[in-house]
Amino acid sequence: MSQEKIIKTEAEWRAQLSDLEYQVTRQAATERAFTGHFWNHHDEGIYHCVCCGTALFASDAKFESGCGWPSYFRALGPDLIEEKRDLSHGMVRVEILCKRCDAHLGHVFPDGPPPTGLRYCVNSASLTFTPDSE
Numbered sequence: 109m110s111q112e113k114i115i116k117t118e119a120e121w122r123a124q125l126s127d128l129e130y131q132v133t134r135q136a137a138t139e140r141a142f143t144g145h146f147w148n149h150h151d152e153g154i155y156h157c158v159c160c161g162t163a164l165f166a167s168d169a170k171f172e173s174g175c176g177w178p179s180y181f182r183a184l185g186p187d188l189i190e191e192k193r194d195l196s197h198g199m200v201r202v203e204i205l206c207k208r209c210d211a212h213l214g215h216v217f218p219d220g221p222p223p224t225g226l227r228y229c230v231n232s233a234s235l236t237f238t239p240d241s242e
Contacts, residue, residue, distance in 0.1 A: 129233045143232075158236050167240075213234045
């Protein structure tokens, strides 16, 4: 069951998010590799969209890709992530967005591990984390 779409003004997003979170999620910026809070994070729990709180990825799908950003081989569900062709920076990539609030999360690549063969390469600034103990 999909959740209701969240739509806010740019001023509302700016008031809610840090500068980096806003630049990444609302302007499709990318944080520098190996600098985000979750790139080398190994706690068990759930990663959520920083903008709307939607649960997106579980720690059991996280893997070390060596790329410098948190990487997951699957999302929590097929209706949580929207994929969009991205032709920016002279490359052809697939951008991933939170389906509920259109937050830019990162990109998905076909070079991940089994069982999916996918690598959801996600900016830490687009995520929050809730440990399993909560």
